[in-house]
Amino acid sequence: MCLGIPAKIIDIDEDQHGRVDYLGTKVKTNFSLLENAKPGDWVIVHAGFAIAQLDEEEARETLSLLREIAKES
Amino acid sequence: MSKTGHFRQKKFLYGLLQDIKKIRSGKKQNLKIMEVCGTHTMTIHRYGLKKLLEDTGIHMLSGPGCPVCITPNAVHEAAINLVTERKNLILTTFGDMTRVPTQKGSIQTAVAPQTSCIKIVYSPEESLELARAFPQKDIVFFGVGFETTIPGIALTIRKASEEDLTNFSVLSAFWLIPPPLKAILNDKDTKIDGFLYPGHVSAIIGESPYLFVAEEHQTAGAIAGFEPADILLGILSVCRQVESRRPKVDNVYSRVVKPGGNRTAQAIMKDMLTVKDAYWRGLGSIRKSGLELKSKYSAFDAEKKYTLNIQASADDLPGCRCGDVLRGKIPPRNCPLFGRKCRPDSPQGPCMVSFEGACLAAYKYNR
């Protein structure tokens, strides 16, 4: 139900509005639903709002799990 | 870093399918897994996973997580009426909402009077820009969504309230995900072995709202992301839980979903909205399954502002058996309306409305 794209924060103003970048496309985003979002962070954007921050550590773990599965088969 | 591309790699998908096949080999019974979320349905369709999974003995059912489809006809018609009958009104909405066919046509085929129009938005906040730019016009945002979308719409309303933008209001249809899961599971004839929980709803509500599925209904489930590898990881987890007979709420989308969800978003919803019983197209009335604006924000509630008196009830869809299709109890062709009264151009239930709904797919590909 909810299309969300992982994108990188470019800038945020004091009103918690700013832009994210995804593959070179920049889109206006509202960051009010996050705590401590800052430029350079990766977030999930849904309908113009950042709804979650991406956890790099967890992403790496999932990827290494996938690599293992790929190796076994 | 977690670029989406990583989670689409062929070798990962191939490896995951092999693992799923290994677990399922030699099993006589097919496994029925419900993907709750419409975006999961889209990914499964887009990458052609349905057939690949069927070859391993896994049957995917599309659940109630498509807000476009489960929003009753009466609400869609109310939106169409607003923009076709009123002057100086701009109806804004998400692109998804515009194709739903009703007796009055769809938003896309609606013809507004000269001073009114329809505008598709990506963010609800675009409606506020219109409200500021056109103070002499009424801006109504037709806002439909689950827990993922609701906080953003709520914030937009709060902003309008702060700026005193009295020409802005929201025609809302806000839905909650856990109650319909409960309703589906409470039906004794339901045949679902596991759930793929929606990743982005979970990013807001966290893991605990699904615990009852594992604990009270001994049914497996995994929170999954939206890349094909995410979905197969979730299915693999469900297969393992079924195999070990240890159902739980697994989270294979931990890079996005925190156990407690997004507390800020939860607080906003609690502050601005109250829970109500709601009528779901195809599933009927479900207790405490919807949200509405608290009276403090009534001025921004289009239903109240324009006294719309939207009445959705089971009488809308006599004979429709989408609920049973959703629960995996009957195939689409066993519904008395299928292919007769209910067709892609005159859909009655959500399974025919949705792009990839079970009935639409059955109508298009298997006739």
Added chain:
Amino acid sequence: MNKISLELGSGGKLMRTFISQVVLKNLSNPYLKGLSDSAHFPDGTALTTDSYVVDPLFFPGGDIGTLSVNGTVNDLIVSGAQPKYLSLALILEEGLDVNILSRIFKSIKKEAAKSSVFITTGDTKVVRKGQCDKVFINTAGIGKIIASPSPQKAKPGDRVIVTGTLGEHSLAVMLARGDFGLESRVKSDCAPLNFLLPLWKSGVLWMRDITRGGLATVLAELAEELAFPLVIDEEKIPLSRGVRGATELLGIDPLYLACEGRAVLLVPENKAPALLRKIQTDPLGKKAEIIGRVEKNTGKPGELLLETLSGGLRLLEPLTSELLPRIC
């Protein structure tokens, strides 16, 4: 159908209904029957026409002037005709700035020179404010027939070639309109496809410019005419980074986005590699790829199938309604 809605203009199913219920019901002759982009006459000439409405008038990579020449020129080229002469009719809104019009004419002049076509006749009408949006243009084109497309000769193994990356035009216009709060450097691909003309002599069976409805619609319509299914390979379809980014953000499928300077060709299997090399030597064809084939063993006749990245198969249908951003 009681009232004309904007949806009709998006080229989907409604348009087909309109053509059969309104156009063909009233007008019928052997030339119109095929409903192709251009009519071929016994004396060796071909005729096509197209109207241009675009908002905004100017966008990165082009404007309504470049569109009005190249769109008509390309319709002739892909139907097997060498473009020769164009007509140009303008509908102007009262109050339009003349400077805007001169900029458009500069583009028209430049693009006509690129394809060596002459603008030979025209018309200008002015309507009251609000009765049209700044400028509407219609052009018609006459060309000399050099080949007859023969998709019916297609047999299993024949290849599908696309001449470049998809969707830039649609996105450039959408972004120039300032909708959806998006910024991107995507530029329209609007260009004349004259470099494809000589290929008709090298055995090309069929070509189409990829406009309204995108690659999926154009190929799905071709598939309906064939005695075999068509299969295209998702991995091979050329997409620029910018188009991938914007379409994923908005949740729209780039296979349905319009281009104004790309074509798709059906070619015999044994000639495919040489034709691809020829296309790639032109700057407009640098990103060309063999993306698919006529199949025998997969699918049913009339179907267009997409082999997805995960190895699954997906049925592609013609565009049914306008592309809009999704939340689900």
